Amino acid sequence: NAGVTQTPKFRILKIGQSMTLQCAQDMNHNYMYWYRQDPGMGLKLIYYSVGAGITDKGEVPNGYNVSRSTTEDFPLRLELAAPSQTSVYFCAIRQGSSETQYFGPGTRLLVL
Amino acid sequence: GENVEQHPSTLSVQEGDSAVIKCTYSDSASNYFPWYKQELGKGPQLIIDIRSNVGEKKDQRIAVTLNKTAKHFSLHITETQPEDSAVYFCAASRAEGKLIFGQGTTLQVKP
Numbered sequence: 685n686a687g688v689t690q691t692p693k694f695r696i697l698k699i700g701q702s703m704t705l706q707c708a709q710d711m712n713h714n715y716m717y718w719y720r721q722d723p724g725m726g727l728k729l730i731y732y733s734v735g736a737g738i739t740d741k742g743e744v745p746n747g748y749n750v751s752r753s754t755t756e757d758f759p760l761r762l763e764l765a766a767p768s769q770t771s772v773y774f775c776a777i778r779q780g781s782s783e784t785q786y787f788g789p790g791t792r793l794l795v796l
Numbered sequence: 797g798e799n800v801e802q803h804p805s806t807l808s809v810q811e812g813d814s815a816v817i818k819c820t821y822s823d824s825a826s827n828y829f830p831w832y833k834q835e836l837g838k839g840p841q842l843i844i845d846i847r848s849n850v851g852e853k854k855d856q857r858i859a860v861t862l863n864k865t866a867k868h869f870s871l872h873i874t875e876t877q878p879e880d881s882a883v884y885f886c887a888a889s890r891a892e893g894k895l896i897f898g899q900g901t902t903l904q905v906k907p
Contacts, residue, residue, distance in 0.1 A: 688839075715893055726802075726885055726897030727840070734892060742894060743797075774839050778893050783828045783847075785893060787839030 687711040688788035690775050696794045697765040705760040705791050707775030715778035716758040717742075717785065718750065720771040727774060733758055734780075765795045798823040800888050802898025809876050810906055817901045819886035820868040826888040829862060829869045830895070834883045843884075844871070876905045 691706045707716065714735050719727040719742075729742030733752040747769060749761040762769060772792050776785040799822040809815050821829075827848040832840035846853045846860045846869065853860050857876075862869040873880055883902050887895040 717893065717895075719895075724900070726800075726887075726899050727895070728897070729894055732892065732894065743896070776839075783830070783845065783889075783893065784842055785830075785895065787832075787841070789839050790837075 688775055688777055688786060690773075690788040690791050692791060693789070694792045694794075696796060697762075698796060699765060699767065701765050702761070702763050703765065703793075705762075705773055705775075705793070707758045707760070707788060708756055709758075709777045710756070711777060711779070711786075712755060713777040713786075714755070714780045715785075716752065717776040717778070718748070718758070718760045719774045719776065720744065720769075721774060721790075722771050730760065730773075762793075767795050769793065770795045798826060798888055798890070798896040800886060800896050800898040802886050802901060804901060805899065806902045806904070808904045808906065811876060811878060813876055815871075815873045815876055815880070815903055815905075817871045817884055817886070817903075818868060819870070819888075819898050820866075821888040821896075822867065823888070823890060824864075824867065825890045826896075828889045829860070830887050831858075831860060831871050832885045832887065834885065834900075836882075840885060873903075876903075878905050878907050881905045 718730040731750040775788040830845035886898040
């Protein structure tokens, strides 16, 4: 997975609980992205970061928060989990000099 | 905002035949068009990409064509093999790598 680590692999949450999805890279890439993939659908961009300390919203940011204090880590926070957030979450990285995005293995989240 | 439509949603071919997947996009400012292959339980993996200043790109059995005027691009896989079976996604972006994905095509290659 091109140096992208995501934890946990799978998690079940109750409605209203909170959790942080972890994404870490060892490639020293500037750009990091969070996508969600609903069953049978394409990926949708939640948040992205162009470097440490800089984040911005994507297509579907509501219900999520991110931070980027280091180049290596880009955690995604769910504060009040809702059933609509049941999805597979993918983190991706990109070097600024290239368009190519490399995806992690994903975190499967089930909110009941 | 950008919208990417992908067709067909499912495609079944015999081994050795060709497969074609088509995408259309709405934002004329989009300038980067990658194709990803996703196997079950894994993250998407880039298989080929094209920039807006190029009309066609080929890599062994895989090719991508881009028609900027019509705002559509296509993936062509020749001499398909069973290991080509997967879900394929097209995407488009205009800046900072903010990819907008199509809905995906499930390709089945029958031996």
